[in-house]
Amino acid sequence: xxxxxxxxxxxxxxxxxxxxxxxxxxxxxxxxxxxxxxxxxxxxxxxxxxxxxxxxxxxxxxxxxxxxxxxxxxxxx
Amino acid sequence: xxxxxxxxxxxxxxxxxxxxxxxxxxxxxxxxxxxxxxxxxxxxxxxxxxxxxxxxxxxxxxxxxxxxxxxxxxxxxxxxxxxxxxxxxxxxxxxxxxxxxxxxxxxxxxxxxxxxxxxxxxxxxxxxxxxxxxxxxxxxxxxxxxxxxxxxxxxxxxxxxxxxxxxxxxxxxxxxxxxxxxxxxxxxxxxxxxxxxxxxxxxxxxxxxxxxxxxxxxxxxxxxxxxxxxxxxxxxxxxxxxxxxxxxxxxxxxxxxxxxxxxxxxxxxxxxxxxxxxxxxxxxxxxxxxxxxxxxxxxxxx
Numbered sequence: 001x002x003x004x005x006x007x008x009x010x011x012x013x014x015x016x017x018x019x020x021x022x023x024x025x026x027x028x029x030x031x032x033x034x035x036x037x038x039x040x041x042x043x044x045x046x047x048x049x050x051x052x053x054x055x056x057x058x059x060x061x062x063x064x065x066x067x068x069x070x071x072x073x074x075x076x077x
Numbered sequence: 078x079x080x081x082x083x084x085x086x087x088x089x090x091x092x093x094x095x096x097x098x099x100x101x102x103x104x105x106x107x108x109x110x111x112x113x114x115x116x117x118x119x120x121x122x123x124x125x126x127x128x129x130x131x132x133x134x135x136x137x138x139x140x141x142x143x144x145x146x147x148x149x150x151x152x153x154x155x156x157x158x159x160x161x162x163x164x165x166x167x168x169x170x171x172x173x174x175x176x177x178x179x180x181x182x183x184x185x186x187x188x189x190x191x192x193x194x195x196x197x198x199x200x201x202x203x204x205x206x207x208x209x210x211x212x213x214x215x216x217x218x219x220x221x222x223x224x225x226x227x228x229x230x231x232x233x234x235x236x237x238x239x240x241x242x243x244x245x246x247x248x249x250x251x252x253x254x255x256x257x258x259x260x261x262x263x264x265x266x267x268x269x270x271x272x273x274x275x276x277x278x279x280x281x282x283x284x285x286x287x288x289x290x291x292x293x294x295x296x297x298x299x300x301x302x303x304x305x306x307x308x309x310x311x312x313x314x315x316x317x318x319x320x321x322x323x324x325x326x327x328x329x330x331x332x333x334x335x336x337x338x339x340x341x342x343x344x345x346x347x348x349x350x351x352x353x354x355x356x357x358x359x360x361x362x363x364x365x366x367x368x369x370x371x372x373x374x375x376x377x378x379x
Contacts, residue, residue: 006122008227008319009115025308026300039129040299041308064309066129068296073125075312077231 001033001070003049005058007077012058019050020072022065037068047074081362084355091351095344101165102337105330109259112327115225116256119323123316130309133302143307144242145314146272153193154185155215155237155246157269157318158207159253159325160200162222166333169254170202172264177203177252180266181213189213195246199233199322225326227319234315241270253321254328260335262328269317272310 003020005013021030023045031038042065047058063076160173177196185194195215198204204217221229240246249270254262298305 004121006125008119008122008316010118011121024299025304036297037295038297038299039133039305040297041305064126064129064305064312066125066296075122075125075129077227077312 001031001072003072003074005047005049005074005076007075012076013049013056015051017049017051017072019048020074021048022074023047023060024065031065031067031072033070035067035070039064039066042074042076047076081355081358084351084358088348088351088355091344091348095341095348098337098340098344102334102341105334105337109327109330109334112323112330113256116320116323116327119227119316119320123320126309126313126316130306130313132296133298133305133309143310145238145270145310148271149247151248152188152191153195153246153248154188155195155197155240155249156180157197157199157237157249157251157321158203159251159321160203161325161329162201162219163329163333164202165336166329167336169262169329169332170200172262173200173252173254174203174206176264176266177207180250180252197237200325221322222326225322227315230319230322231315234311234318237318238270238311238314246270251318251321253325254332256324256327256331259331262332267317267321269314272314 001017003013003015003017004011019030019032021028022040023043024040025043026040028045029040042060042063044061045059047060049056049058058076060074060076063074065072065074067073156177158173158177160170164170181189181194181196188194189212192212194213196203196207196210196213197215198207198217199219199221201217201219204214204219207214218233221233237246237249241249248268250266251269252264252266255265256262
């Protein structure tokens with residue numbers, strides 16, 4: 001599944017991932033392959049990404065995540 | 078001949094001026110590229126945000142937009158004037174000041190009488206200009222250009238949105254130079270608050286992706302559509318302001334590049350004329366000297 005993390009200043013991550021876990025306003029959740037389409041707002045916290053090279057973490061102040069057909073886009077701040 | 082020396086000094090001074098304008102032009106060209114990059118970087122974010130907004134607000138009526146989307150009778154107006162901290166860029170700064178002044182004098186004349194129009198300056202040139210009109214001047218955020226980032230702009234937007242929500246302003250507009258290309262910039266006025274029903278980011282005209290929309294997946298909305306919209310509206314307002322400032326920043330360097338290019342050309346013209354003048358005078362001096370020598374020799378022979 002493909003993940004893009006975009007901030008207004010630049011794209012901070014783009015690539016194939018196996019899992020991404022985000023701090024949703026309704027609680028932390030994880031998106032795996034073939035997750036149902038979802039749009040959720042995010043609160044401050046860490047985005048955890050797992051790709052072929054291991055896991056990475058990004059701090060965010062807030063944002064939105066959208067998942068559609070194994071395309072995850074996070075608009076972060 | 079003293080005259081000759083004067084011309085030589087002037088030539089030297091024009092040459093050094095030309096060097097400065099040439100250097101400024103190059104610096105602006107480099108900065109312009111960086112400023113344009115920033116705009117390009119911001120675009121995917123803005124595009125995606127707009128798409129999400131459309132996606133969500135399609136199935137919502139506009140009454141759920143919250144305080145930022147609700148129009149009120151316009152009594153108090155805030156105008157955000159965006160230009161730059163530095164001069165030497167042609168009409169770039171003055172055009173914005175003039176446009177804002179026109180808004181204040183004509184469009185909002187009634188509100189000005191009651192002292193209800195304020196101008197927030199982003200850029201020293203606007204701040205200096207409106208500082209002379211204390212009845213409308215509301216402070217400045219010139220430091221945003223020191224390190225231009227979304228965070229800095231976001232802080233300004235937060236402040237403005239809070240004042241709008243508190244009822245200190247009923248309408249917020251931003252005046253800035255829209256970047257067309259390095260030579261052409263348009264001064265435009267955009268309404269920031271209240272947000273238009275479908276948002277300022279919505280492209281005008283028909284929706285080309287109408288077919289696509291029919292196939293759109295059923296999203297799970299978390300927490301729910303209404304709250305998502307309330308969450309997205311401030312973001313899109315921030316992006317709008319950020320876009321305005323980035324555009325203005327790129328325009329500034331474009332304008333300065335053009336102005337400095339023209340200045341370099343003009344210096345070249347002046348140099349050409351001065352060199353001609355110098356050579357003419359030098360020749361005149363030589364001719365004069367020869368005449369003197371010949372006359373002296375004649376006198377001796379005579």
